[in-house]
Amino acid sequence: MSSKKTIHPRSGMNKDDLREDIRQHLRYTLAKDEYSSTNWDNYRSVVLSVMDRLHDRWIETQQGYYKNESKRVYYLSMEYLIGRLLDNMLVNLGVQDEAAEAMEEAGLDYDKVRNAEWDAGLGNGGLGRLAACFLDSMATLGIPAIGYGIRYDFGIFYQQIENGYQVEKPDLWLRYGNPWDVVRSKTQYNVPFYGHSRAYNDGNGDLKFKWENTHDVLAVAYDTPIPGFKNDVVNNLRLWKASSSSSIDLKSFNQGQYIDAVRDTQLNENISRVLYPNDKMFRGQELRLKQEFFLVMASMKDILRRFRKTNDDWRKLPEKVAIQCNDTHPNLAIPELMRVLVDEEGLSWDQAWDITVKTMAYTNHTLLPEALEKWPVSLLRNLLPRHLQIIYEINRRFLQHVQEKIGDDRGKISRLSIVGEGEDPVVHMASLGIVGSHKTNGVAALHSDLLKKTLFRDFYEIFPERFTNKTNGITPRRWLRQCNRELSALITDKIGEEWVTHLDQLKKLESYTDDKAFMKKFAAIKQSNKKKMAEYIHDKRGIKINTSSMFDIQIKRIHEYKRQLMFTLYAITQYNRIKANPDGDFVPRTLLVAGKAAPGYTMAKLFIKLMNDVGEKINNDPDVGDKLKFLFLENYSVTLAEKMIPSANLSEQISTAGFEASGTGNMKFALNGALTIGTLDGANVEIKEEVGDENIFIFGNTVDDVDRLRHEGYNPWTYYEKNEELKQAVDQIRDGFFNEDKELYQPIIDSLLHKGDYFLVLADYEEYVKTQEKVDDLFRNQDEWNRKALLNTARVGKFSSDRTIRDYAEEIWNVKVAD
Template identity: 75%
Template structure:
């Protein structure tokens, strides 16, 4: 491909400093129409983003043409959430030109660090699910797998969290306020998405009866593409997000008569489908708009997939050979009846052939062990919104239950447990059951999680389909979560073991031999303190609180939920506070306990936990008796970019969920990769992290899954723990009596009621003593900085298994079986 040159500079394609510098200047003047007198920080940021997009678009076109010419099998990743965060740094790291761009900017008097701070996080996800999807896209591109992510382009992402007087207050997330330079609108790539109507019949010429969906209401799905570059390999995949637009013209008659609201009302209602991301509180609540969103994603994506397939073949029996669709959680599982509907109604295929194609094309990832979080859509709602799909689901279920009777016997209780459509006065469609029955493979996301799926939640299904369930332990991309967010540590690693670790994370094992090296330990420790100073500056600026970078940074960051047990960490802060009040000279390691995370707007208890943490901080941080040894702070508006500041600064990673409740976790992996030690329960991926880093390099405590189950069976009495531990009793009494809420002494009574009078379902009190004792060991170890750093280095060295590259290769080897081209040289 020829490149136009200007004085030897490759305009819009060169990766050298001169080409990048000149393109930035050209975009500023000719694309944005700004000069040195009118330009703003946003303009400068956008000119850099547009310059990067020039390079990405060039590579994306080459990549897609290569996949098309080779007729490669494609992977389609369907997810309602993508928590992609800021993209500038990520794009430049993967193109391997971050330092070059920084130099180019410096030559025109601009600071790269300042410019990248002006990008708004793309918060199109609630937490781990969406962040995992973003990591997976990065790894698919890095491995060279022909893959496209599909999602929704929400106008408003996860809400912006303000902390006012200690309370969470939600504000709209205006991530598109100034536009998004990273997406490419495809106005010609649009599909009709149907809702409502009824199921009709058509008699064909051969006498067969075919069904059709008629009298529907139509919405348009318009495609917006974001390039996803692999790491330094010339490959650029993309994420396709769908925006809802009205398919009807404005009612001009109403408008001319002055009835503006009537004229635009229907258009606005249709466009509401992609208006806002639903905040997830881990308890499923059926809402029509949410079901509309899920079908909107599925319908548009499948039309896109089928269009691309039909360019190469009209033989749908080959669909599983050319297409693999991965459903990220139950949300996209409507793809199963939607693909059946297309094959039956549009291609007029017989049921058995259509079903064989469908179940060999689909795969489903389960992300939860909590039954209350599994989607169960009311039949009445689905009958109204998706009548044809409900009919297909009923037929899938009828045939499935017949198969169960043949294979496992006519056990009414078993049939009831396994039915896709629930029974009773208000029947529901179990979306997880639909996903299991209609997929070739079903996977959990950690070894423990996958085992529990087979042994408990989906035991009947595992007996029916013993080869269907598999494990795919989650992973994180080392590009963003080490090279990008912790550049000094990355440089140190590369200096000693080379840079192969960036795409082969197991290479970090080369650090094992350096864990006892005093020079390497010192370099590691200096970098950690530098990262902590950066976070301390952020805390000072945003919370007006001075924290000591030499204290232990004890960090818990994740969604605020009772099962994640931020409350237990808060009780530990109170315990340390009480100990220091009784003995100010107590010899403990100085500690700064840092929380961040969002509670779903309707999750009253989680929001009260945020208030409690902030109230504890108010007392602790303003008490001169303890202020040199203990601080407690809650950082508002947790996001990907805030995580990028917090994770490299952490000494201790809190992963303390009730055993059997966290499917995997990925924060645990990010912390360990950046040289933090973990305190945690044997839950989720903690189990496998322990296996990798060694028992001596992780602080495991508390009840295990079987202990929790046994205590629930035999009867768990939280009062026994309250009465049996004086420090716990004192902490709970202080919360109850208003020590941390003198303005309203009854403010935290609901927390005490949940713990003592309502059974303490998440067993905070049962694990408290073991947790506090383990924290004492943490404190003692931190006093010995050489030994602490040795263990921290060993954590980073042995975390290579948890690269998302490994996870994606596992998916591809067992489920997708698409090509991995690895590298594609630019033309």
């Protein structure tokens, strides 16, 4: 699979070849010169030059997979939060420095070229970012893999803050096209909806079913190359765009009914129009179900077409194909594969079921029951009639198996049923995923344990061998090598470059904690990153930041369980302390928050307004000066994360214990030398194990404590009344101190005091504030702080997505990893 064996005229990796290619593309592909080109033209000419170098490797990689008859991994995900690609492509090709020099000699500014790229925000948060990391790791490990998703016209909304409120604007990431993708116009599949399932006799006395009178939508493939790190492997991300299979109704058009003629075309194309914002609350919209099935059927047709090229024995499918469903969204792949095998290929149910279970695997990403997909039977009956029949038959046979195993325990059988009972029955997609696949995995040790003990306890008792843990990881290429070039250069200078693909090599850095020259450079790099962040804030907001202050950062989706509200209460407490004693000895802090709230999530949007109001008060108070700043940065994205994470001193990971499945921001911060303040939740538990108790700040109620508090009868008023600082902060929010409209924040007060404080903000507040005081004490001793920061970087090698993917490959997919 190595392109080094073949000499290609457009694959020169040196500065001179790159420079000439950039100039050639500008003139001969884009018909521009140095006088007429825009930043976008310059960016495109660079991308086209990079694509030239990727194409040879891309083609040869795919040829190698065919020649070797490799088992393929197919990763199905509704979300890919890939961010900007230029730096990532150059890093993985190993030509970032050469490309930068080539651009300079061609008269281009690297930063302007890079900044012309729009973030590809085809995901809401962790789920989509994880998928992007996994694609990078699969290519780096040489795993024959394809990622499948949807090419949304509009990604996650563009967030603007107006008068402190979140305002959602369309994310026009495709306004000028996407130079990284290649449209495969001839790779298109019909995806049917509606119609009915007709039963018939096949002539052998067997009852068969045919899905008929459907309304079809066309799925067209768009491919993006995914290069591994310096290994000449280029895998594929294939995104489907919805198109009308019949263009326009000419009869209606000729009769002057233009609107009717194009209406169906518009409705079909709506399927890939916009990414659904995920607010961790399942809402059963028909368009969302259409999107999920659209992804599943187009991908399954593509997967099976590729399998049939070299195989005619369906029993070999699990030997050649591994399908991983990223959350429940693609779990319709289970009944779809059954439909193909039984209805189209004529296999018996038992043969088809054996093949399906061995081929499919499912990753769970949530412990929130309200976030689990439950599709109404009525909707499935209308939209996917044959699939509903298959789901019912899967369920019937499964419950029969359960009854034989456990006897007539009606309560347990009811809980295990894939199809819920009642007046408006629903299909539980997580249950379908567990029953229809050979492995179900959680994404952190705690999360996987809780799945077995709580959410899926009954299923675990039936299928203990199917449950496994695969702790999430992040790609070191983007989240250290690319986003923190100074630190990665320092590390490489000391221990070599092997850490980029073997992150556990960072352990070697531990021996440098007593090396004063090294530690001085390490501290200077953090300071340099803070300076860049401060410049960004000054440019965007006009606010001057004290770069010697502690940069204390919380970046993630805005949600009640992630407790941005507790971080805000801490900001208010610090403000009140400074006001009460302006000459006191305070460790200066810059508190930074970024994240998006789902458009329909009223409480999360109110948190954003509150944070902006609190920031307005703090940042403009002359008594506070540069001792404290509290800022909400708008339009959080991968690109903004790449600025914020390297600048952080302290990482806020403060979710209510038992709610965060894993988190990956916690890993990125630690890798870049930030200390964590957090609860024992998600992957924080494993980060603590890796970095050591003395190098992390853990506080708050544990999962067991939360459970006990709930059972004993938690009373938030007790905490409110006994802590004066907490009471003052809550009262200020209630009484109009931050906004003269006293009714505005009443829903927040109600949630804390009158509706039970479900996420235990008040219960954890006091210990959180005391732990923040310990953080202050350590920060006063910069040498000791920096030593612990380096130990965080050195000890989080476990959290590479390369390790995660190796685990999937060996324990779920049964595929070989390149040495």
